[in-house]
Amino acid sequence: MNDYDENAEYHVQYESVASNSNFFPLTRLLAMQIMANPYITVGKFFEQLSDEDVYYLQQCVEDGADEIDGEPHDTTRNLVIMTLMLAQAEGGPAANLDEIMAKTQSFKILCIIEALGRQGLAVPVRENYSLHEDAQNLQIAHGVRIINDEDDGE
Secondary structure: OOOOOOOOOEOOOHHHHHHOOOOOHHHHHHHHHHHHOOOOOHHHHHHHOOHHHHHHHHHHHHHOOOEEOOEEOHHHHHHHHHHHHHHHHOOOOEOOHHHHHHHHHHHHHHHHHHHHHHOOOEEEOHHHOOOOHHHOOOOOEEEOOOOOHHHOOO
16 A cells, blocks of 8 residues: 655654764754754754854755765755755645755755855845745845955056
């Protein structure tokens, strides 16, 4: 018997993630944090991260497309689980595989924006960080003008 329902919502079992050493420490820590406080905004999540954690996520995004023997690499699995946990914590679990892919893509973009912000190359607007579809048109960062000595008008 096949119990798979392609229209079912996806919910993360936080206890399972937190106790599974196959997940990255940051993924497990997020699961524990949400278990202690079930609601967290995506912006607050990023605000609380250390620079090291942000750069780690940036590396995960850059490496996440890798596959090993046709299977997603651990970075992809961790990014997807983190996305699902944050979506759930925001109050909107993913409804189907297409939505999981869209939310994961949004999370990856936020990881890169946050890393650019930590490097002084962008100004993140964390209060607009969200994985909800209705937040897609919100501005998530402001650009920073970089001026080189050669560009100072001489």
